[in-house]
Amino acid sequence: MDMVRAHVLCCGGTGCTSSGCEAIIKEMETQLAANGLEKEIKVIKTGCFGLCALGPVMIVYPEGCFYSRVQVGDVKEIVEEHLLKGRIVKRLLYQETIEEDNIKSLNEVDFYKKQMRIALRNCGVIDPENIDEYIAFDGYKALGKCLTEMTSEEVIEEIKKSGLRGRGGGGFPTGLKWQFAAAQVNEQKYVCCNADEGDPGAFMDRSILEGDPHAVIEAMAIAGYAIGANQGYVYIRAEYPIAVKRLQIAIDQAKEYGLLGNNIFGTDFSFDLEIRLGAGAFVCGEETALMTSIEGKRGEPRPRPPFPAVKGLWERPTILNNVETYANIPQIINNGADWFTTIGTEKSKGTKVFALGGKINNTGLVEVPMGTTLREIVEEIGGGIPNGKKFKAAQTGGPSGGCIPAHLMDTPIDYDSLMAIGSMMGSGGLIVMDEDNCMVDIAKFFLEFTVDESCGKCTPCRIGTRRLLELLTKITDGKGTMEDIDKLEELCYSIKESSLCGLGQTAPNPVLSTLKYFREEYEAHVRDKVCPAGVCKALSKYIIDPEKCKGCSLCARQCPVNAISGEIRSPFVIDQDKCIKCGACMSGCKFGAIYKK
Amino acid sequence: MKSLAELQEIRNRTIGNLTMRKEEDDAVRVVVGMATCGIAAGARPVMSAFVEEIAKRNLANVTVAQTGCIGVCRLEPIVEVTLPGQDKVTYVKMSPEKVARVVAEHIVNKQVVTEYTIGAAE
Numbered sequence: 001m002d003m004v005r006a007h008v009l010c011c012g013g014t015g016c017t018s019s020g021c022e023a024i025i026k027e028m029e030t031q032l033a034a035n036g037l038e039k040e041i042k043v044i045k046t047g048c049f050g051l052c053a054l055g056p057v058m059i060v061y062p063e064g065c066f067y068s069r070v071q072v073g074d075v076k077e078i079v080e081e082h083l084l085k086g087r088i089v090k091r092l093l094y095q096e097t098i099e100e101d102n103i104k105s106l107n108e109v110d111f112y113k114k115q116m117r118i119a120l121r122n123c124g125v126i127d128p129e130n131i132d133e134y135i136a137f138d139g140y141k142a143l144g145k146c147l148t149e150m151t152s153e154e155v156i157e158e159i160k161k162s163g164l165r166g167r168g169g170g171g172f173p174t175g176l177k178w179q180f181a182a183a184q185v186n187e188q189k190y191v192c193c194n195a196d197e198g199d200p201g202a203f204m205d206r207s208i209l210e211g212d213p214h215a216v217i218e219a220m221a222i223a224g225y226a227i228g229a230n231q232g233y234v235y236i237r238a239e240y241p242i243a244v245k246r247l248q249i250a251i252d253q254a255k256e257y258g259l260l261g262n263n264i265f266g267t268d269f270s271f272d273l274e275i276r277l278g279a280g281a282f283v284c285g286e287e288t289a290l291m292t293s294i295e296g297k298r299g300e301p302r303p304r305p306p307f308p309a310v311k312g313l314w315e316r317p318t319i320l321n322n323v324e325t326y327a328n329i330p331q332i333i334n335n336g337a338d339w340f341t342t343i344g345t346e347k348s349k350g351t352k353v354f355a356l357g358g359k360i361n362n363t364g365l366v367e368v369p370m371g372t373t374l375r376e377i378v379e380e381i382g383g384g385i386p387n388g389k390k391f392k393a394a395q396t397g398g399p400s401g402g403c404i405p406a407h408l409m410d411t412p413i414d415y416d417s418l419m420a421i422g423s424m425m426g427s428g429g430l431i432v433m434d435e436d437n438c439m440v441d442i443a444k445f446f447l448e449f450t451v452d453e454s455c456g457k458c459t460p461c462r463i464g465t466r467r468l469l470e471l472l473t474k475i476t477d478g479k480g481t482m483e484d485i486d487k488l489e490e491l492c493y494s495i496k497e498s499s500l501c502g503l504g505q506t507a508p509n510p511v512l513s514t515l516k517y518f519r520e521e522y523e524a525h526v527r528d529k530v531c532p533a534g535v536c537k538a539l540s541k542y543i544i545d546p547e548k549c550k551g552c553s554l555c556a557r558q559c560p561v562n563a564i565s566g567e568i569r570s571p572f573v574i575d576q577d578k579c580i581k582c583g584a585c586m587s588g589c590k591f592g593a594i595y596k597k
Numbered sequence: 598m599k600s601l602a603e604l605q606e607i608r609n610r611t612i613g614n615l616t617m618r619k620e621e622d623d624a625v626r627v628v629v630g631m632a633t634c635g636i637a638a639g640a641r642p643v644m645s646a647f648v649e650e651i652a653k654r655n656l657a658n659v660t661v662a663q664t665g666c667i668g669v670c671r672l673e674p675i676v677e678v679t680l681p682g683q684d685k686v687t688y689v690k691m692s693p694e695k696v697a698r699v700v701a702e703h704i705v706n707k708q709v710v711t712e713y714t715i716g717a718a719e
Contacts (some may be wrong), residue, residue: 005644005660005662007617009618062624085632086629086631086662086663132610132611135611136608136611136615138608140604144604148601257607258598259598263599264598265600265601266600
């Protein structure tokens with residue numbers, strides 16, 4: 001064994017890659033070599049640490065120093081001061097970790113304190129491209145245990161007992177799904193993994209595959225053993241290149257070690273795994289469409305029943321689970337179902353990963369026990385709303401989910417509580433909105449997405465969502481009537497009831513939930529022709545306050561359409577008919593005399 | 598992979614180097630004073646000697662870290678060794694030659710090398 005005295009863990013997730021971690025890692029290696037430290041200090045590229053807002057981030061062990069927003073120019077200082085001389089570079093430390101003159105453990109800072117990492121256990125801790133590190137952290141132990149000590153029935157029983165539910169959004173009990181597939185008699189069965197994460201703002205599955213790909217491989221092999229399948233497919237979108245690359249490396253390593261392939265652990269169980277790339281269609285996240293796409297056909301859903309457990313991929317019994325669901329499996333096997341059931345709420349066990357985005361300070365990836373309230377996630381872990389703005393609502397479940405308004409912030413987040421208030425768990429995107437967001441505009445945004453992504457196979461979804469979008473556009477343009485609001489609502493219910501697959505059945509949710517909690521905003525758009533948040537361009541007005549205007553004419557000169565006129569040293573006026581609401585006058589005014597209404 | 602034993606072997610081979618990333622306090626900590634005074638007195642070869650000695654003996658669960666000036670510059674190079682659950686022991690005027698004995702007697706056999714400690718020097 002080579003003794004390495006320090007480890008420098010650099011986040012190599014997609015977020016930190018785009019903020020330049022590759023260059024930093026290269027510079028780190030150059031600087032270490034320049035100082036003759038390359039043998040005693042190891043640089044490891046890991047998966048996502050979660051605090052994407054502070055990227056690029058790195059942790060130096062054994063001290064556990066968390067450096068944030070590291071730039072290439074800072075690397076020399078970290079090497080020469082910290083790694084060579086042992087003097088921590090305080091100015092680069094994540095400020096939250098500094099307490100008086102001591103450094104707190106990362107687990108004590110607000111962002112991590114309330115988190116509990118099961119699915120993300122190894123993310124940001126191990127090198128995802130090194131199977132030995134995964135094995136060192138108890139990797140493949142669960143697979144070994146299943147194959148050598150448990151029958152397939154016992155495996156299913158354990159998963160059932162754990163109460164694990166599908167993390168892709170539906171929340172179907174995983175053990176039950178496995179049991180259905182196991183009960184089918186067929187010489188060929190399949191295990192599939194849904195890594196087609198398509199919600200805007202969601203990146204949980206990507207981060208797991210980037211940070212801990214072996215956990216998914218191990219779980220799929222366990223699933224194969226449980227239901228009697230020898231072949232698995234991971235369906236992942238091609239627009240996740242880092243995740244695809246690391247997963248392929250992981251599969252190759254697992255094959256080389258004989259953890260995939262024939263006679264695993266010397267038993268008669270064999271299992272192989274392949275990656276199938278998707279082109280990035282949202283509908284392919286729907287299980288039947290996903291399997292159709294794996295078969296090489298156009299990704300369109302088909303009616304259920306028959307359910308995939310009976311007739312799935314190539315008409316064979318198939319189970320399909322989400323990446324995050326799989327990432328929980330090895331932990332449940334290793335620690336037992338009884339351990340897992342102590343976490344979470346009565347009907348939702350374990351943890352859930354959320355991708356925090358929107359108007360929130362700590363944009364990033366968090367994993368919390370089920371039952372944590374939205375308030376805890378937003379205010380404590382997320383660090384609140386930037387610029388002292390007020391929380392207005394949070395969207396969970398992306399375009400299929402709904403919004404949670406401020407007065408329901410204390411709702412415990414689990415499958416059933418979210419359903420009860422008209423939202424859904426979804427795969428885990430959590431978009432925070434503040435008082436500057438218009439809820440009608442938000443509903444329109446999600447509808448634009450579903451209109452684009454509707455596959456067109458069934459009429460309610462293909463035409464219905466487009467009609468919904470037209471109605472919403474009419475309202476935000478200030479041309480809506482009160483009947484339009486009722487029509488909108490009625491159409492939502494028709495689409496929900498008559499669409500073929502989950503995409504259409506859930507597409508109206510953003511409209512319904514904003515109507516439920518922010519109906520007065522819709523009415524303000526229609527009745528008063530006002531957008532309360534000042535977002536909808538057609539309804540907003542720029543006005544010059546005659547008290548404050550000094551008559552400098554700067555605004556008139558900046559206006560691209562010559563809508564402002566007046567005489568020097570007396571107040572100027574905006575011609576509302578000519579105004580295109582670009583806002584150039586307001587941002588240019590030196591006296592703050594122009595406001596938006 | 599033919600057996601669980603094989604898996605365990607890979608685990609044991611790798612784990613020693615990864616313990617520093619676990620937030621557990623069961624590791625032996627070796628801290629070398631690496632301020633200007635320490636470096637001038639030869640702390641760098643002392644630290645390298647620790648690293649090599651620990652690697653040679655294949656010791657898991659030992660971390661070697663650096664720190665700034667401990668305050669008694671005239672006694673540098675200074676090294677602090679802390680066994681889990683015990684008070685730290687401060688060794689002074691260390692040299693690469695002395696390192697092997699500290700590793701063998703203190704870290705492996707849990708016997709403090711009294712004659713190298715700060716108490717003996719004073």
